Amino acid sequence: MNMPAIISIKNISKSYGGKKAVDGLNLEIQRGEFYGFLGPNGAGKTTTIRMITGILRGDEGEIIVDGSPVSDKNHIAKLLGVVPESRGFYEWMTASEYLYFFANLYSVPKKNQERLITTLLSEVDLLKRKNSTIGTYSRGMKQRLGLARALINDPKILILDEPTLGLDPQGQLMMQQLLKRLSGAGVTIFLSSHLLDEVSRLCSRIGILHQGRLIAEGTVDELKQKTNMKDLTEVFLHLTNA
Amino acid sequence: MYFHIWQKEIKGELYTWKSMLWLLISSLLFSVTSYLLLTNKELSLLDQTELLWLLGKVIIGVALLIVTVDASSVITTEFEKETAESIFLSPVSLADFILGKLLSSLTLWLAIFAVSIPYILVTSAGSHLAIPFLAYITFLGTLGVLGFVLLVFAISLFFRSSKNTLTTSLIILLGLSIPAVFSTTLKNDVASQIISRVNPIDNIFSSLDNVLVDYHVSLLQNWQFIVPLIAFCLLAFILLLFAMHQFQRQGVIRSE
Numbered sequence: 001m002n003m004p005a006i007i008s009i010k011n012i013s014k015s016y017g018g019k020k021a022v023d024g025l026n027l028e029i030q031r032g033e034f035y036g037f038l039g040p041n042g043a044g045k046t047t048t049i050r051m052i053t054g055i056l057r058g059d060e061g062e063i064i065v066d067g068s069p070v071s072d073k074n075h076i077a078k079l080l081g082v083v084p085e086s087r088g089f090y091e092w093m094t095a096s097e098y099l100y101f102f103a104n105l106y107s108v109p110k111k112n113q114e115r116l117i118t119t120l121l122s123e124v125d126l127l128k129r130k131n132s133t134i135g136t137y138s139r140g141m142k143q144r145l146g147l148a149r150a151l152i153n154d155p156k157i158l159i160l161d162e163p164t165l166g167l168d169p170q171g172q173l174m175m176q177q178l179l180k181r182l183s184g185a186g187v188t189i190f191l192s193s194h195l196l197d198e199v200s201r202l203c204s205r206i207g208i209l210h211q212g213r214l215i216a217e218g219t220v221d222e223l224k225q226k227t228n229m230k231d232l233t234e235v236f237l238h239l240t241n242a
Numbered sequence: 243m244y245f246h247i248w249q250k251e252i253k254g255e256l257y258t259w260k261s262m263l264w265l266l267i268s269s270l271l272f273s274v275t276s277y278l279l280l281t282n283k284e285l286s287l288l289d290q291t292e293l294l295w296l297l298g299k300v301i302i303g304v305a306l307l308i309v310t311v312d313a314s315s316v317i318t319t320e321f322e323k324e325t326a327e328s329i330f331l332s333p334v335s336l337a338d339f340i341l342g343k344l345l346s347s348l349t350l351w352l353a354i355f356a357v358s359i360p361y362i363l364v365t366s367a368g369s370h371l372a373i374p375f376l377a378y379i380t381f382l383g384t385l386g387v388l389g390f391v392l393l394v395f396a397i398s399l400f401f402r403s404s405k406n407t408l409t410t411s412l413i414i415l416l417g418l419s420i421p422a423v424f425s426t427t428l429k430n431d432v433a434s435q436i437i438s439r440v441n442p443i444d445n446i447f448s449s450l451d452n453v454l455v456d457y458h459v460s461l462l463q464n465w466q467f468i469v470p471l472i473a474f475c476l477l478a479f480i481l482l483l484f485a486m487h488q489f490q491r492q493g494v495i496r497s498e
Contacts, residue, residue, distance in 0.1 A: 050495055055327055057493040077333040084331070088324030092254055104246040105332040149328065 004067070006031045006157060006188050007052060012061030013212075014047050021047040022058070023212035029190060034183045036203030037192040040240050044212040045192045046085045049161050052190070053082050066156065078106070081155030083146045083163045091135035095126050095145050098134060099152060106153040120148040123178055139166040147175065157188045164195060176202060200232040210240050243334050247342025248349075255316065256350055264308045268354050272361040275300045279365060290369050291455045297365050298375065298450040301358045302383050303419065305351055306390055306443070310415050313347045313391045314408040317398040330494045336486055344391060351387040355380065374459040382446045385471045389442055390415065392478035399485035402496065418443045442474040 005028035014022040022044040029035050039045045050056035052063055054070045063070040066079050090098060099117045108116060121127040124144035134142065143166055150158060160179075164172045172195075179202060183189050193199050199206060200220045208216045208223075216223055216239050220232055229235045255261065279293045288296075317340075320326040329339065362379065366372040394411045401407050421434070422443040438444045449467035452458045461468065 050493075053331055055330060055493060056495045057491070073335070074333055077331060080331070082328075082331050084327050086324035086327045088326070088328065090250070090254060090325060092258075101246060101250055102328075102332060105243060105329070105334050107333070153332075 003031055005029055006033075006066050007190065008064040009048075009052070010062045010064075012048075012051060012058040012063060014044075014051060014056070014058050020212050022051070025061070025209075025212070025214055027207060027214060027217075029188060032183075032186050032188055034179075034189045034202055034204045035191065036199035036206040037190060037209065038194075038196070038199060038206060038236060039192075039209035043209040043240075045209055046161055047212075048209070049082075049085070049159055049190075049192060053080060053084070053159060055084075078153060079156050081150035081153060081158045083143075083150045083158075083160040085161040087139075087142060087146060089134045089137075089142055089145070092133060094131050094133055095121060095137075095148075096130040098145065099148060102149050102152045108152065116152070120151055123151075124148045125174060140168055140171045143167055144171065144175070147178070151182075155187065157190065158182060159190045161192045162194065163191070164193065164198060172198070196232045196236055206232070208236060208239055215239055243338035244341035244345065247329075247334065247339055248345040251316065251343060251346030252349060255312075256346060256353070261312075261350065261353070264312065264350070265353055265357055268304050268308065269357050271300065271304050272297075272358055276361045276365050289455075290366070291371065291457075294362075294366055294369075294371055294375055295447075295451055295454045297361065298379055298454065299423075299447055301355075301362075301379055302386060302443075302446055302450075305354045305358075305383055306386055306415060306419075308354060309347055309351050309387050310390050310394055310411050311408065312350055313343075313394040314398065314411050315404045316343045316347060317395055318402060318404040318407050321402045322404060326494055336490060340395060340482070340486065343395065344388075347391040348384070348387065351383065355383060371454055371457075374453050374457075378450060378453045378459075378464075382449055382468075382471070385468075385475060386442055386446050389471070389475040389478045392475065392482045396478065396482040396485040399482075399489045422447055440470055440474075442471050445470045 007027070007029040009025055009027040012022060012025050013020060025044075025048060037045055037048070047056065051058045052065070052070065054073055054076050065076055068075045070076055090101075093101065096117060099120060100113060103113045103117065118127065121130050124147055126141060126144055126148065129137070129141065134145065137145065143163060147163060150160075164175055167175060176198060179189060179191070183202075191199065191203060205217070205219055206223060207214055216226070216235075218226065223232065223235045224230070227235050227238050229238055275297055279288070279296060320329060358379070359376065362375055363372055366375050393414065394407065397410050398407045401410070418441050421437055422441055438448075445467040449464045452464055452467065458464065
């Protein structure tokens with residue numbers, strides 16, 4: 001028997017000032033899947049992610065996450081780890097204080113907090129700078145801290161909106177290895193990225209969004225076959241008429 | 243959950259040079275007022291009860307102004323610095339978020355009140371008014387600050403912009419303060435008297451006058467001033483509930 005999809009998006013639409021950012025999108029993400037979400041700028045990726053996380057209300061349609069509607073904030077917040085597009089941080093906090101703050105918001109038991117935060121900071125290679133204020137961090141370091149925050153509640157689903165943007169090659173490699181490890185541990189990952197090479201290496205399935213509509217979906221090989229192209233970059237450029 | 247928001251606010255917003263500057267400004271204003279009241283030839287001829295009443299007005303006025311200015315940015319900076327999204331992605335409810343922020347604004351009021359205590363004690367020395375003065379400043383100040391902070395938070399949720407929230411809040415504060423400082427002899431017509439009856443700042447000042455000048459210190463003797471103040475707080479609370487409802491309907495990210 002097929003397991004129900006962990007994220008099920010049914011016919012959602014969202015308009016900004018009369019212009020449709022997302023137009024009747026249908027999408028199903030399976031449990032444990034590493035899903036790549038591609039699209040040119042303004043295709044509606046961030047809007048879709050914000051609707052999945054409940055931060056933005058859709059105009060039409062329905063989003064079900066692990067059996068609950070996205071409006072069930074308590075349930076959804078515990079399931080999801082999110083690296084959003086907006087990169088706001090409390091610049092006056094240290095990385096350590098920042099993660100303790102979020103650990104408390106997610107009700108992580110006090111006795112586990114220190115070990116968890118040390119592990120997370122070590123995984124994103126910020127342990128040595130844990131007592132520096134975030135204001136002194138580079139953009140890449142903030143990105144990595146954002147990922148550590150997204151993992152504070154040991155999420156079943158990890159949603160990332162351009163997580164490697166602004167990272168140096170080492171940072172990108174570190175983040176990709178971490179995502180691979182999480183995927184191997186059974187975490188469902190929904191990754192929006194412009195780095196097609198990264199997506200083709202990491203993701204088991206890919207969806208391409210263009211002008212708010214899902215124009216293609218499948219594995220890299222399936223997409224290459226369908227379009228008769230050599231690699232994902234060519235597929236992407238061909239489908240989005242670039 | 244609100245406790246962690248409050249704790250963050252204390253560390254990030256109150257335990258900062260900005261708040262210390264607010265407290266220093268308060269202290270300087272209270273010093274100048276007390277010094278003038280006690281040493282200035284004309285002012286020192288006033289009865290001590292009048293002196294205390296004037297000082298009480300300055301304490302409440304300064305506190306309302308500072309807390310209103312501070313509260314205008316407490317919620318809106320979370321949107322302007324893009325930290326709201328990560329907060330609302332966590333299991334924190336909007337009610338917890340607001341309550342944490344409210345506690346931080348009330349903490350600022352308590353800090354200003356603590357700064358004012360020595361001035362209250364010095365100016366009321368030798369009279370029997372120190373205790374009622376302290377008690378009524380605490381009570382009326384807390385009600386006034388609570389009402390204004392709830393109102394400012396409602397405005398913050400509507401605008402989600404510090405500049406618009408601050409401007410609107412200051413217009414309301416000034417609009418209510420100016421009639422409150424007019425002498426009672428100027429309030430002869432019916433309209434002025436009605437405004438005076440419903441104006442929260444007017445009621446705070448009138449109640450202080452009733453306590454300090456007429457020595458009507460029981461709550462029952464001040465009900466006519468306290469009830470409109472409570473009504474103002476309730477009205478601000480209802481407006482905040484409406485703003486919260488609107489906020490939840492629109493989502494954390496508003497569709498422009």
